[in-house]
Amino acid sequence: MAISKKIEKFMEQASWIRRMFEEGVRLRQEFGEDKVFDLSLGNPVMEPPPEVMDALSAVAQDRTPGRHRYMANAGLEEVRAAVAQALSPECKVELGSNDIIMICGAAGGLNITLKTLLDPGDEVIVFAPYFVEYFFYADNHGGQAVVVPTREDFTLDIDALKQAINPKTKAVIINSPNNPTGVVYSRESLQDLAAALREKSAELGQPIYLISDDPYKKIAFDGVETPNICEFYDNSIYITSHSKDLALPGERIGYVAVHPQCAAAREVMAGLIFSNRVLGFVNAPALFQRVVKDVQNVTIDVEPYRRRRDLIYKELTRIGYEVVKPQGAFYFFPKSPLADEMEFIPLLTARKVLVVPGRGFGAPGYFRISYCFPDRVIEGALIGLAEAFREATK
Amino acid sequence: MAISKKIEKFMEQASWIRRMFEEGVRLRQEFGEDKVFDLSLGNPVMEPPPEVMDALSAVAQDRTPGRHRYMANAGLEEVRAAVAQALSPECKVELGSNDIIMICGAAGGLNITLKTLLDPGDEVIVFAPYFVEYFFYADNHGGQAVVVPTREDFTLDIDALKQAINPKTKAVIINSPNNPTGVVYSRESLQDLAAALREKSAELGQPIYLISDDPYKKIAFDGVETPNICEFYDNSIYITSHSKDLALPGERIGYVAVHPQCAAAREVMAGLIFSNRVLGFVNAPALFQRVVKDVQNVTIDVEPYRRRRDLIYKELTRIGYEVVKPQGAFYFFPKSPLADEMEFIPLLTARKVLVVPGRGFGAPGYFRISYCFPDRVIEGALIGLAEAFREATK
Known part of the structure; x- marks a missing residue:
């Protein structure tokens, strides 16, 4: 290998992220952009104020x-x-x-x-x-x-x-x-x-x-x-x-x-x-x-985030997920209904819902949901989250 | 020391640059911005095309x-x-x-x-x-x-x-x-x-x-x-x-x-x-x-640089400096008329001309002139460069 051994090792360790990303690309290509509910990235769709x-x-x-x-x-x-x-x-x-x-x-x-x-x-x-x-x-x-x-x-x-x-x-x-x-x-x-x-x-x-x-x-x-x-x-x-x-x-x-x-x-x-x-x-x-x-005291409108936080929290707890209610940012970190979240995530992916495994954050047994997305994506994802939970706990 | 030892060492080694910079600030404060001929920085005064x-x-x-x-x-x-x-x-x-x-x-x-x-x-x-x-x-x-x-x-x-x-x-x-x-x-x-x-x-x-x-x-x-x-x-x-x-x-x-x-x-x-x-x-x-x-094929007008290059080259060689004629960029790297450029540079500084010692580039015995500046600065600097050369070689 011509490149740095450490960089090579790091990239290999991170290859599951790439595979996840590629899975998302594949799902989009197969089913269309609007049929995939990708909650994996923290890339806000909000526009600047x-x-x-x-x-x-x-x-x-x-x-x-x-x-x-x-x-x-x-x-x-x-x-x-x-x-x-x-x-x-x-x-x-x-x-x-x-x-x-x-x-x-x-x-x-x-x-x-x-x-x-x-x-x-x-x-x-x-x-x-x-x-x-x-x-x-x-x-x-x-x-x-x-x-x-x-x-x-x-x-x-x-x-x-x-x-x-x-x-x-x-x-x-x-x-x-x-x-x-x-x-x-x-x-x-x-x-x-x-x-x-x-x-x-x-x-x-x-x-x-x-x-x-x-x-x-x-x-x-x-x-x-x-x-x-x-x-x-x-x-x-x-x-x-x-x-x-x-x-x-x-x-x-x-x-x-x-x-x-x-x-x-x-x-x-x-x-x-x-x-x-x-x-x-x-x-x-x-x-x-x-x-x-000159905009140091300006902030985006956080109301759409709060509204989504409330909706998702209500739904996740109703479905049966164990989850801490977030007070800020735009993430949820629910407990996986299966002890190994890597066994649960395929149930979500099968429903075209993409999330990030907790082990990516040093917390196996959890997964991360990002909700900086339009309501359409979140509503579609909640259906998949409900179905996957039922399948995992039946 | 609370910070990294290596960073501390690097900053100490680079302290002569800071001293030079501070000398420039001092000269400007004492004599006024337009009386100092600072050829030390590669910060072009050209505006984008x-x-x-x-x-x-x-x-x-x-x-x-x-x-x-x-x-x-x-x-x-x-x-x-x-x-x-x-x-x-x-x-x-x-x-x-x-x-x-x-x-x-x-x-x-x-x-x-x-x-x-x-x-x-x-x-x-x-x-x-x-x-x-x-x-x-x-x-x-x-x-x-x-x-x-x-x-x-x-x-x-x-x-x-x-x-x-x-x-x-x-x-x-x-x-x-x-x-x-x-x-x-x-x-x-x-x-x-x-x-x-x-x-x-x-x-x-x-x-x-x-x-x-x-x-x-x-x-x-x-x-x-x-x-x-x-x-x-x-x-x-x-x-x-x-x-x-x-x-x-x-x-x-x-x-x-x-x-x-x-x-x-x-x-x-x-x-x-x-x-x-x-x-x-x-x-x-x-x-x-x-x-x-969409501007990949656009370039600033290099004609002002060429004109200054020609002027400075003509003057430096007329004065007696040994210097390679540059074909690009906006620098000259003349030989110092004194073997140790650190002895010559004070003669320039005394005439409010600021340059960078060659040792900063791994080439003691030389100094760098940057000419990405208005003609006024260059013309003023050339007077000082001539006087300093005469003093060094008299």
């Missing part, structure tokens, strides 16, 4: 010289200042433009953050069920993701976390509202998390950074609070994107905020800027930096 | 649903097809959309390519004077850049290359027109390079990939030919961006083309797509993919 489209039109028409040039690797000063100003209130700390770096989406932000922090063999704690990319991101930079389970209701298990922390622990990643469970971590649980990390940092004599990967932060329902970790913990690095809240996933625009009182805050920010450069991002796309500058 | 701005306006006005969504990690099918069609003639091989991946600039393309190819300890050969970022890119992915000198006129030294190739050699990177020398590799020299790589590949029983990092490809003068490596060598990976030819460096848009007859071509492309995903690029920005789709 009108304010974003207006900002895009204005920015694209701007003929001021220099609009498309290189800039400082951290991003445009005026954009970072606008982000800092909009973000400060929820952080309960005054952020300045120098605490912000504009990035190519949260995935880019996580990579530059882990490159900045990790020495070879350093550990990054993630909670299961987890976003599988965290493993690759840690590995990219010589580190290793270590899994800590959550409780039965997918809330944080602080005791399990404390047991996992050791001298190699450099950071903890959380994601709330959560992909794949839709769970939102409460103020109390984040306070407990912060207290545990402070205690362990003191015990080990080294900072443990808390990385909050929060692109779903504004997708929350029923008035539930989604606090910013910066309120509770100084060694916080807050990462978000506008992929979900402004429905711009294809444009790769987001930011990292470093708590101004974070350990080695100046070095962390310098490292993020350096890593943004040498990993090849160089800077977040100039045009969409300008677009998001 | 009108065709690009028209395409941008049209794409930004497009309200078709789905324009800003996620897509396949390789990029939009129709954009890759347009790139393949425009690129095929110069490659002398028929490329299809599956041979192209859209990327976040050439820096992103180089990173995903090296991640795809390199096993720990693998070597990547670069020619001095080199673009310093190659070292970081190779190191990012566990590899190591190995330097091979060029000849006195900065053309390829094929014998030196052959001596450097060993079983750990995975790839060779070239860059033509070259940063920092402006030299263009001729058809004959690329044929010799290809023959040498074929010979060494056969001898070692393993493919040696030739990576062509060519964002300056269309910035060439006097009708000089800038052949595409795909014409000469099957194991070619061609990387370019629209940062220079369409003056869009801030927008991070480019592509990688893999020669269809390349060793393990299918695995290489799959690896590029996988690496684009897990390194956090995910996909090249959607909007600028659409913008560049």
Whole structure:
């Protein structure tokens, strides 16, 4: 093999995803696009809010010289200042433009953050069920993701976390509202998390950074609070994107905020800027930096998501699925009616319903439903979900 | 220190660049923007061609649903097809959309390519004077850049290359027109390079990939030919961006083309797509993919560059500098009149002329001039360059 052995191995391990994707393509070809109910991808069908489209039109028409040039690797000063100003209130700390770096989406932000922090063999704690990319991101930079389970209701298990922390622990990643469970971590649980990390940092004599990967932060329902970790913990690095809240996933625009009182805050920010450069991002796309500058307080209408969440939750529980009611994001993570979800999923596929197995998130026995799709897809899928459940439990 | 030791070390090594940058800021503050002649950065002041701005306006006005969504990690099918069609003639091989991946600039393309190819300890050969970022890119992915000198006129030294190739050699990177020398590799020299790589590949029983990092490809003068490596060598990976030819460096848009007859071509492309995903690029920005789709045959007007090249070359040689006449890009790489360029550069700085020391490119005793600036800056700089030369040689 001519390519990297590790990449070859990773691609082989991920081949079930490709097979699933190919199965979806086959089903579409055989039965037609409108007969397949694909709940496997987190690719929102929402369009960006009108304010974003207006900002895009204005920015694209701007003929001021220099609009498309290189800039400082951290991003445009005026954009970072606008982000800092909009973000400060929820952080309960005054952020300045120098605490912000504009990035190519949260995935880019996580990579530059882990490159900045990790020495070879350093550990990054993630909670299961987890976003599988965290493993690759840690590995990219010589580190290793270590899994800590959550409780039965997918809330944080602080005791399990404390047991996992050791001298190699450099950071903890959380994601709330959560992909794949839709769970939102409460103020109390984040306070407990912060207290545990402070205690362990003191015990080990080294900072443990808390990385909050929060692109779903504004997708929350029923008035539930989604606090910013910066309120509770100084060694916080807050990462978000506008992929979900402004429905711009294809444009790769987001930011990292470093708590101004974070350990080695100046070095962390310098490292993020350096890593943004040498990993090849160089800077977040100039045009969409300008677009998001004036729409920091805009969010897509989450009402259609809430409505679908309510519909699906009512139906899933009526059918008999065991499922935690999500408070945010656009996912459900039901328990498979068969202990091995890989035996249950073919019953769904036979009804042209596509979902993601829980083992993809480190949680065998579950599966993920994404509901960022039109009602037609969801209604069709619910019929298949009901039939498959009956067949599995008859 | 809380951050990665390696990042800390790299940033310390690069601190002279920051000091130089800070010196520039200080000079501007003290004497005013128009009294400083900064030839240190490769940030073109050219605006994108009108065709690009028209395409941008049209794409930004497009309200078709789905324009800003996620897509396949390789990029939009129709954009890759347009790139393949425009690129095929110069490659002398028929490329299809599956041979192209859209990327976040050439820096992103180089990173995903090296991640795809390199096993720990693998070597990547670069020619001095080199673009310093190659070292970081190779190191990012566990590899190591190995330097091979060029000849006195900065053309390829094929014998030196052959001596450097060993079983750990995975790839060779070239860059033509070259940063920092402006030299263009001729058809004959690329044929010799290809023959040498074929010979060494056969001898070692393993493919040696030739990576062509060519964002300056269309910035060439006097009708000089800038052949595409795909014409000469099957194991070619061609990387370019629209940062220079369409003056869009801030927008991070480019592509990688893999020669269809390349060793393990299918695995290489799959690896590029996988690496684009897990390194956090995910996909090249959607909007600028659409913008560049229909302007693949457009290039900025290179005439202002040629005019400045002629002016500067005439003046530098008149003053007495030893310098190779560049045939492309927008750089000169003159010999320092003092053996140690770090002793000469202060004589320039004293005249408010900023350049980059040759050691930044692995070539002590030289310095780099960038001329992608307005005539005012260049004319002012030439006065300082003349005075400093006289002082150094009196």
